[in-house]
Amino acid sequence: xxxxxxxxxxxxxxxxxxxxxxxxxxxxxxxxxxxxxxxxxxxxxxxxxxxxxxxxxxxxxxxxxxxxxxxxxxxxxxxxxxxxxxxxxxxxxxxxxxxxxxxxxxxxxxxxxxxxxxxxxxxxxxxxxxxxxxxxxxxxxxxxxxxxxxxxxxxxxxxxxxxxxxxxxxxxxxxxxxxxxxxxxxxxxxxxxxxxxxxxxxxxxxxxxxxxxxxxxxxxxxxxxxxxxxxxxxxxxxxxxxxxxxxxxxxxxxxxxxxxxxxxxxxxxxxxxxxxxxxxxxxxxxxxxxxxxxxxxxxxxxxxxxxxxxxxxxxxxxxxxxxxxxxxxxxxxxxxxxxxxxxxxxxxxxxxxxxxxxxxxxxxxxxxxxxxxxxxxxxxxxxxxxxxxxxxxxxxxxxxxxx
Numbered sequence: 001x002x003x004x005x006x007x008x009x010x011x012x013x014x015x016x017x018x019x020x021x022x023x024x025x026x027x028x029x030x031x032x033x034x035x036x037x038x039x040x041x042x043x044x045x046x047x048x049x050x051x052x053x054x055x056x057x058x059x060x061x062x063x064x065x066x067x068x069x070x071x072x073x074x075x076x077x078x079x080x081x082x083x084x085x086x087x088x089x090x091x092x093x094x095x096x097x098x099x100x101x102x103x104x105x106x107x108x109x110x111x112x113x114x115x116x117x118x119x120x121x122x123x124x125x126x127x128x129x130x131x132x133x134x135x136x137x138x139x140x141x142x143x144x145x146x147x148x149x150x151x152x153x154x155x156x157x158x159x160x161x162x163x164x165x166x167x168x169x170x171x172x173x174x175x176x177x178x179x180x181x182x183x184x185x186x187x188x189x190x191x192x193x194x195x196x197x198x199x200x201x202x203x204x205x206x207x208x209x210x211x212x213x214x215x216x217x218x219x220x221x222x223x224x225x226x227x228x229x230x231x232x233x234x235x236x237x238x239x240x241x242x243x244x245x246x247x248x249x250x251x252x253x254x255x256x257x258x259x260x261x262x263x264x265x266x267x268x269x270x271x272x273x274x275x276x277x278x279x280x281x282x283x284x285x286x287x288x289x290x291x292x293x294x295x296x297x298x299x300x301x302x303x304x305x306x307x308x309x310x311x312x313x314x315x316x317x318x319x320x321x322x323x324x325x326x327x328x329x330x331x332x333x334x335x336x337x338x339x340x341x342x343x344x345x346x347x348x349x350x351x352x353x354x355x356x357x358x359x360x361x362x363x364x365x366x367x368x369x370x371x372x373x374x375x376x377x378x379x380x381x382x383x384x385x386x387x388x389x390x391x392x393x394x395x396x397x398x399x400x401x402x403x
Contacts, residue, residue: 030090033089034058034089035057037083038056038080041054041076045073046071046073050296051156051157052076053070053073053157054071056068056069056077056095065091066091067080067091067093069095069096070096071097072098074097098141098142102143103141107170109138110137110165111133111134111164111226112134112226114203114204114205114209114275115134115273116164117131118131118158118160119158120158122159122161123147128268128269128271129156130156130270130272130296132152132160134206134211135210135211137153137398137399138151140167147161148160148167150165153293153391154295156295156296166226178401179213180213181210181211181212181241181242181400182221182238184237185237185238186205186236186238187206188204189205189233192231192233192234195220197234202229202231205233205237206275207274208273211223211225211226211231212224213240214230220235221240241399248290248291250287250320250383251383252320252383253319255286255320255342256319256350259286259350259356260350262274262277264357265277265352265355266355267352267355268281272284272285279339279340279341280296280300280301282342282352284296287382291393291394293390293393294389299337301340302322302337302340304382305385306380306385308381309378310377310378317343317379318345319344320342321343321380322340322342322382323342323349323379324377324378325375326338326375327375335377339372341359344358347360348367359372
């Protein structure tokens, strides 16, 4: 009898061990499969982390698969769940969709200073990722301390401190969109407390700053800032937004004129305003001041527009075309775009490198740029290009209410 009990006990123990091993193997397989699916979904919906947030991971907790992280892409999260269900993987969903409930009342914000610095992480010591000028609307996803995770109209994700933006409710945002606007057109300048140039300055302004237009007084426009503060702007330095938009013509001549108005501007990594610019921030600013919002970085801009040249046949280029530079693809290395400039004709291009200046591809010229000639990759034409990554302000309603 004792032997029988021992045999039964042994068999039961072996069964338990085998079952536990099988369960462990099944759990490990589910964990691995889940990780592979997350990678697959991330590649499909968020291949560029600069413009799409899909920070999702998977953990195993007491034999159960738990999805953790956050995303601003509901369609990506839904796709992930569907793929897991198709694989018959049971899971617990702990993914936070942004913006969360705590941001329900303030999912929009407006840049309230001349140039707001947007950083890669919520701290002033973090890398300057990009900038946004006054009046640019931002999508707000979450808040950490005094920092907001925001997305610019060109979808760039970054952090800005509360000194740079004015959170607004949906109602206030729609009221702002419906209000008449003014755009500042001079490279640099100021607004004033009264309609006089000798009055106290309210703040500095840069080309592209957008404010509410309240009225006129003498040779000044009366305006309102996103935070409600009022001021006056010299009429010779600004224009009603509607008039400005109607007159926009991003021709080669106008693009050159805008680019040369920023000659000598200092280089700043992450800079994309008339105060200081990096190479792609310079081309982005040129196009914005001509009514077109283009992607932020050179490695993004290179995927826009129409291919014009990739063989140094500069005869086909026209003013306004963008030239890209970097490391060409080889059998062992991928392409890496690291610099961009704009063609202005006569074998010359203007770019931000050290400062904004003109260089030449004429090998006999004193300003021949051998370094960039050697790393030239290709030229793209953005003007009149049908491209969903390019935002034409004449057709969009970023700063105005839907008609």
